[in-house]
Amino acid sequence: MLLSQLAQAQKAAWRQATDAELASLLPTRAQVEKEHIETEMRTASGIVNGRGHFIAGVVLLTAGYSAEGKYSHYLIVQTPVRVGGIALKPGEYVFGWTRAQGGDALNMHFYEAATGAQVGSTVAHRIAGSSRVESLHIWPPADKALIQIGRFGIPYELGEE
Numbered sequence: 001m002l003l004s005q006l007a008q009a010q011k012a013a014w015r016q017a018t019d020a021e022l023a024s025l026l027p028t029r030a031q032v033e034k035e036h037i038e039t040e041m042r043t044a045s046g047i048v049n050g051r052g053h054f055i056a057g058v059v060l061l062t063a064g065y066s067a068e069g070k071y072s073h074y075l076i077v078q079t080p081v082r083v084g085g086i087a088l089k090p091g092e093y094v095f096g097w098t099r100a101q102g103g104d105a106l107n108m109h110f111y112e113a114a115t116g117a118q119v120g121s122t123v124a125h126r127i128a129g130s131s132r133v134e135s136l137h138i139w140p141p142a143d144k145a146l147i148q149i150g151r152f153g154i155p156y157e158l159g160e161e
Helices: 002-012 019-025
Strands: 029-032 035-048 054-060 073-077 081-083 086-088 091-099 105-112 118-126 134-138 146-150 152-158
Touching: 019 035, 019 054, 029 054, 029 091, 035 073, 054 134, 086 118, 105 146, 105 152
Parallel strands: 035 134
Antiparallel strands: 029 035, 035 054, 054 073, 073 091, 081 086, 081 152, 091 105, 105 118, 118 152, 134 146, 146 152
C-alpha cells in the first residue's frame, strides 16, 4: 500500500512546464552533431518535477541542414526515462520518424544530439479517439504518460532519480 502511494505521489509531482520555463531551458538553436539547427519555440512542450528537473522538447527546423529527414525533434532529459522501451539517461537527444506500413504507426528513431549515435528505435501508435494534432506534446504522467507527435503517441516511464 505504501509503495503504491509513493508511486502516485511521484507521478503527481510532475506538471506541465510553462512557456517561460521552456523558453529558459530550450535553445533557439540546438546543437545537432556539428550543426546548430533552429528550433520552433511555439511547438515547445515539456514537464517538470518538484526538483526542477525537466523532460522537454521542441520541433527542429531542419530544412537545408544535413539532419533533414533524419531528425525532426530535439529533446532534453534531466531525469532517467524510458520512452517506448528505450532507456534515456539525462542528456540531449534528437529523434525523427518514418510512417510505418499501413499508416497507423510511426517508426521513431532516437539519437544522441551531440554525436548522432543512435540510442534506439520504437513505434508510436495512433492515439485512440484523438482528434487534436500536436507538433509535440509531452503529457504529465498523472494525465497520461505519453509523448504525442501528430496523432501518434509513445508511452514513457519515469526512472529513479
